[in-house]
Amino acid sequence: MSFFSEIESGEPVEMYKLKKAYLEDTFEKKVFLSFGAYRSDEGKPWVLPVVRSLEKILSHDESLNKEYLPTLGLxxxxxxxxxxxxxxxxxxxxxxxxxxxxxxxxxxxxxxxxxxxxxxxxxxxxxxxxxxxxxxxxxxxxxxxxxxxxxxxxxxxxxxxxxxxxxxxxxxxxxxxxxxxxxxxxxxxxxxxxxxxxxxxxxxxxxxxxxxxxxxxxxxxxxxxxxxxxxxxxxxxxxxxxxxxxxxxxxxxxxxxxxxxxxxxxxxxxxxxxxxxxxxxxxxxxxxxxxxxxxxxxxxxxxNSTMYNQWQDNVRSMSSRLLLMRKQLKEILDHLETPGNWNHLVEHSGFFSYTGLTPIQVEYMVNKYHIYMLTSGRMSITGLNSNNVYYVAKAICEAVSLFPQIL
Ligand SMILES: Cc1ncc(COP(=O)(O)O)c(C=O)c1O
Missing domain, CATH: 3.40.640.10 (Type I PLP-dependent aspartate aminotransferase-like (Major domain))
Incomplete structure (x- = not known):
């Protein structure tokens, strides 16, 4: 008898399950639309250039040490x-x-x-x-x-x-x-x-x-x-x-x-x-x-005003890429004559959008197109890029046409 023998698993987190399924999927055109972190147009994590250069500067600063910080920080x-x-x-x-x-x-x-x-x-x-x-x-x-x-x-x-x-x-x-x-x-x-x-x-x-x-x-x-x-x-x-x-x-x-x-x-x-x-x-x-x-x-x-301006440029470049992806996705959906109104995609902002896609539509996109999204229909815009935006729009159009939402 072990102290741990009675232990039950915690509630499964949908996101972790989705990520695992995505990573195990060998389909070449698979898309992950649940990232909680920024991705570049190449679909890669992005270390801000201003952060990279500062890390180099700080690593050479002999006046810094690794002592504990105060409890409430710097x-x-x-x-x-x-x-x-x-x-x-x-x-x-x-x-x-x-x-x-x-x-x-x-x-x-x-x-x-x-x-x-x-x-x-x-x-x-x-x-x-x-x-x-x-x-x-x-x-x-x-x-x-x-x-x-x-x-x-x-x-x-x-x-x-x-x-x-x-x-x-x-x-x-x-x-x-x-x-x-x-x-x-x-x-x-x-x-x-x-x-x-x-x-x-x-x-x-x-x-x-x-x-x-x-x-x-x-x-x-x-x-x-x-x-x-x-x-x-x-x-x-x-x-x-x-x-x-x-x-x-x-x-x-x-x-x-x-x-x-x-x-x-x-x-x-x-x-x-x-x-x-x-x-x-x-x-x-x-x-x-x-x-x-x-x-x-x-x-x-x-x-530091120079670094601050560089950082502002870095933030602007991330936010404008997301805006562009929103705009392109909406335009392609309209072009494909996807049922419904998709204006909300460009009215929303930030990393995410509640697309309005239903669980059955999302399931269809996962199974047929290998596009991984939460069943709530939340799309992480950072997972979109110029290589996959058309593919995603096409999948949405097909899912919405095949499984119309009954309101
Ligand atoms: C609304 C919101 N608050 C807080 C956090 C916490 O993020 P972190 O602990 O990485 O700063 C997140 C992360 O995704 C978030 O979306």
């Missing part, structure tokens, strides 16, 4: 990251009503923020339906007791269900935490407009909810990190206290380096030392301290 990093998010002219920055905490990418920043809030007595959190699949388990594992959903997606229009969203948040109990995607919503690709963000801020204020922003795709909507931070900057300008988990996985391509920042905005700066001491306690018991090289890379770029 302060120059977290200050620079928070400034990039909120802007130098942000009232929170000017009035020093903020702190930043370097953490293990976006996920780690969400996790330490969630655990802090749960320790402070928060029990209920709201996520958009649908949302990034990790949000629920992450907040529950951090100590929250109940996950509720607010409506986000209208499957008929393939757009945001704004009325549903407001209606659900308007019924939320006072003090609940509400997760809001800053931009490039994962998985739908649909974001609120500036006017809608104003209305969301009104309801969050009215119901006294605590906003916890998740910023994983800053730069991927407009190609400009300033414009993409509109929502969180608006909330700060309106005087909200808030958390925002920032990820540098996508916009720096530093996926496996695990670099992120938890920005905390408060009304009274006097509370910051106590907040930091509580988070120090959480981090000490979880991973002790964060990694160094990636923090130095991001700090260097954010504080």
């Amino acid at each position: 302060e120059t990093f977290s200050t620079s990251a928070t400034t990039m998010l909120l802007g130098l002219d942000s009232p929170a920055i000017i009035q020093k009503r903020y702190c930043g905490i370097q953490s293990i990418s976006g996920t780690g920043s969400l996790r330490i923020g969630a655990e802090f809030l749960a320790n402070m007595g928060k029990k209920i959190f709201y996520v958009p339906n649908p949302t990034w699949e990790n949000h629920k388990r992450l907040f529950l594992q951090a100590g929250f007791e109940e996950c509720r959903e607010y409506r986000y997606w209208n499957p008929t229009t393939h757009r945001l269900d704004f009325e549903g969203l407001i209606d659900d948040l308007d019924k939320a109990p006072q003090d609940a935490v509400v997760i809001l995607h800053v931009c490039a919503h994962n998985p739908t690709g649909a974001d609120p407009t500036p006017e809608q963000w104003n209305k969301i801020a009104n309801v969050v204020h009215k119901r006294m909810l605590f906003p916890f922003f998740d910023c994983a795709y800053q730069g991927f909507v407009t190609g400009n990190v300033i414009d993409d931070a509109y929502s969180v900057r608006l909330f700060v300008s309106l005087g909200f206290e808030l958390f925002c988990a920032q990820s540098f996985s996508k916009n720096f391509g530093l996926y496996n380096e695990r670099i992120g920042n938890l920005t905390i905005v408060v009304n009274n700066p006097d509370v910051i030392p106590a907040i930091k001491s509580q988070i120090t306690y959480i981090v000490n018991g979880m991973y002790f301290n964060p990694p160094g090289l990636c923090a130095r890379i991001v700090t260097y770029v954010l504080n």
